[in-house]
Amino acid sequence: MASKKVVVLPGDDAAPETVGAAMEVLRALGPDIEYIEFPPGEQWVRGKTAIDARAAIDAKTPTPTCGPRVTSRAR
Numbered sequence: 001m002a003s004k005k006v007v008v009l010p011g012d013d014a015a016p017e018t019v020g021a022a023m024e025v026l027r028a029l030g031p032d033i034e035y036i037e038f039p040p041g042e043q044w045v046r047g048k049t050a051i052d053a054r055a056a057i058d059a060k061t062p063t064p065t066c067g068p069r070v071t072s073r074a075r
Contacts, residue, residue: 005033005035005059006035006036007056008037009053012041
């Protein structure tokens with residue numbers, strides 16, 4: 001079993017090609033990650049895919065998706 005789960009939502013327009021290329025690199029590197037992949041936005045089944053994607057996101061291994069947030073600015 002993979003140590004981490006990552007939900008992959010490729011998006012629309014040019015994003016699916018970019019995400020596809022990134023996934024090829026990640027698979028070649030072979031990290032211990034289970035990818036839960038969804039189709040590009042234009043292939044989503046209205047309502048159903050969004051519900052399935054939300055459930056996958058809610059069930060995935062908690063992992064930060066970005067760096068620390070800045071709450072105030074120095075002046």
